[in-house]
Amino acid sequence: MEVLNKKWSMEKLMSLRKEILATWPTGSDVEDIDAGIEYQKSLPKSKNFAAKLLHAKENGITLVQPRAGVALVNEHIGLLQFLQNEGQADLLPSTIDSYTRQNRYQEAEKGIQESISSGRSLLNGFPAVNHGLENCRRVVESVNVPVQVRHGTPDARLLAEITLAAGFTDYEGGGISYNIPYAKNVSLEKTIYYWQYVDRLIGYYHENGVVINREPFGPLTGTLVPPCISHTVAIVEAILAAEQGVHNLTLGYGQCGNLVQDVAAIQTLQELSEEYLLKNGYENRHVTTVFHQWMGGFPQDEAKAFGVISWGAATAALAKATKVIVKTPHEAMGIPTKEANAQGLRTTKQLVNMLKDQTLPLTNELAEEKEMIKKETRAILDTILKVGDGDWARGIIRAFEAGIIDVPFAPSRYNAGRILPARDNNGAIRMLDTGDLPFDKEIIDFHKKKIAERGEAEEREPSFQMVIDDIYAIGKGMLVGRPN
Incomplete structure (x- = not known):
């Protein structure tokens, strides 16, 4: 159907x-x-x-x-x-x-x-x-x-x-x-x-x-x-x-x-x-x-x-x-x-x-983060509508088939599972691999740069081991999964 x-x-x-x-x-x-x-x-x-x-x-x-x-x-x-x-x-x-x-x-x-x-x-x-x-x-x-x-x-x-x-x-x-x-x-x-x-x-x-x-x-x-x-x-x-x-x-x-x-x-x-x-x-x-x-x-x-x-x-x-x-x-x-x-x-x-009466000031860092999230999200949403020929339901089904939208670590066989997230050196979520997400070079380079900065700080090549380390980090009292 x-x-x-x-x-x-x-x-x-x-x-x-x-x-x-x-x-x-x-x-x-x-x-x-x-x-x-x-x-x-x-x-x-x-x-x-x-x-x-x-x-x-x-x-x-x-x-x-x-x-x-x-x-x-x-x-x-x-x-x-x-x-x-x-x-x-x-x-x-x-x-x-x-x-x-x-x-x-x-x-x-x-x-x-x-x-x-x-x-x-x-x-x-x-x-x-x-x-x-x-x-x-x-x-x-x-x-x-x-x-x-x-x-x-x-x-x-x-x-x-x-x-x-x-x-x-x-x-x-x-x-x-x-x-x-x-x-x-x-x-x-x-x-x-x-x-x-x-x-x-x-x-x-x-x-x-x-x-x-x-x-x-x-x-x-x-x-x-x-x-x-x-x-x-x-x-x-x-x-x-x-x-x-x-x-x-x-x-x-x-x-x-x-x-x-x-x-x-x-x-x-x-x-x-x-x-x-x-x-x-x-x-x-x-x-x-x-x-x-x-x-x-x-x-x-x-x-x-x-x-x-x-x-x-x-x-x-x-x-x-x-x-x-x-x-x-x-x-x-x-x-x-x-x-x-x-x-x-x-x-x-x-x-x-x-904290009811307090807010986080709009710093350059916060503004940059908001702008990047908006760019990434709009890129995915607009592509979903395009591949659906103007219909969101049709678009989401086709987008999952093509990996245009991809949920990491999901059990569904209808999910591509190609993207690979990891933390950057400040603990924010970035992507080691953006899979088939419809990102332009600016977005992809942003993620590569952030992951590379962590690799330099930890003196190791960015790899899947970072993902594993991040998953277990909180249980060990940290946010970023650093090497011992």
Whole structure:
């Protein structure tokens, strides 16, 4: 099938909707789409994600949000209430379990029953589809702040139907960002099509007076993703969502570690996304930003882990990100306790409050970084549209085939995997190999120069060993992976 960036008709959505709701018994609870819309309208404005994000953006506030999710409803409610009250979270998630992410609801059901028997969560998240509409509404009603669905699902259609009808007001993911970094054998044609359904559903809610925020997953594969790559994916997913009627978008970026580059990335993400949405005719769209704290390996020492968390919190505040996704001091040890999760939140809250009135001055270094990110991102975006003959959906599929857009270290066989990122001598992300990215000589020479400067400082030839050293550096107490 050929997928195009064209707004779906309501007839198409409603026809396919019957098939989607029939994939698991709890789908029957949301057959009346207007009932879900009316329930959303009954919620107070204080529980609307988009409203809270826009207020924060207007007032220069960086909101804090954790990741969290367990198998059983009462325990999940208790976890979210703890993070709200003890962690002082401004926004809350329901992180979905791995079985649900792969639409393996039978196995999720088994995980629920085994969790009941053992008295502890044996799933790594909240199986919202299995719990169904009323239980999901219990989650939303149990807290005082907006709740988001966070997952990692290539086909998130049934999950969207149930959680939106249940009062969740933010939905994370996208046809690229929840495919290329997460799946090996799922085609982009399929996932873009699946997510057009989700975005058209959210567009329908908007047309009926309910604002649902959408958040593409920014970090992709982690901490060595060049800003131009994550920016390109975020902006294309924003355009695809806007075409289906989505009006509120939060675009994300994962911390790379160099303060100047990270601040430049958040600022250019806001600027470029607004530029391309308007250029493509999508007016009255509201864009906010999310900064993900360090997505790579963490130190096992909790004191050192708090240092990593604090650096992410300070960077988010100085960049004026609208919100920051918070890590915990137990990152190196697996799923954190609720107490550790709350500690990460309070640490971050302290930093963003202290830095609320401070900004990073626009130095020559910051201006140069912003300009280079914009050049790189525009080069990729404009080429995507060109190879798609003016259509973004067609363009992104062809661009991945040609390596015009390439996500480093992604498992997907639909990703070229030719680019090779590494840090420069100041810890900023550059590229040892730019693969088939559509860069001109000026951009390529810039990357070569920055990598060469590091090689000279370390008295070694730039090579793949630098990449390996950089991956393990934070766990050893450094940002740049220097030779011993």
